Amino acid sequence: MSEILAEYFSALARLKAGFPERVEKSVQISKDAVSLEAGRKKGTIKKSRPIFRDLIVAIDAAAAEQSYHQRHTDQRPLLREEVAKYRELWEEALSREISLVNQLWRERREWALEKQALTGKKMSVIHSFQRQDSDVPE
Incomplete structure (x- = not known):
């Protein structure tokens, strides 16, 4: 895994843990949010680039998990x-x-x-x- 890809996965891990360094804590996990958290510009993670295939799958899974948790925590009150x-x-x-x-x-x-x-x-x-x-x- 290249160093750049490792930075993206590290950024995704920080977003999932809820401790981002460059974006707000309440940000929705997305390709753009991971790019910004990794210190890159929006839109740098593209489906057309094969190197990002595994990263995009991981981002989509994390986004689905985040939305699932938000739906259930919103129902608590x-x-x-x-x-x-x-x-x-x-x-x-x-x-x-x-x-x-x-x-x-x-x-x-x-x-x-x-x-x-x-x-x-x-x-x-x-x-x-x-x-x-x-x-x-x-």
């Missing part, structure tokens, strides 16, 4: 908003469920007290799970 929305919906549903369970326990307690008042017998409430409220008659 949207995905975070969606996650926050569904978390809020889940918490609201959980709150409703807890409210309904509390209402059920109050109704059971009232029913047991009412039944006890009508029959004169002490009624015990059958629990489906262990409850720690001390005001529930047993």
Whole structure:
């Protein structure tokens, strides 16, 4: 590999790593960007020159990878908003469920007290799970 081609590949590696020396960090990887990063003029990398065939393939692959990463990193804020929305919906549903369970326990307690008042017998409430409220008659 010639020294000039090595400079181009070195420039491409710096662009891929995100540490360019001569162009902006946010530049899109392209043949012109690699030329400028290598210290050459725009348009020096041409398809018509056989020496650049492997370099052009490497540039195209790096550009495709960069665009893939940009597409997916651009979606992160949207995905975070969606996650926050569904978390809020889940918490609201959980709150409703807890409210309904509390209402059920109050109704059971009232029913047991009412039944006890009508029959004169002490009624015990059958629990489906262990409850720690001390005001529930047993």
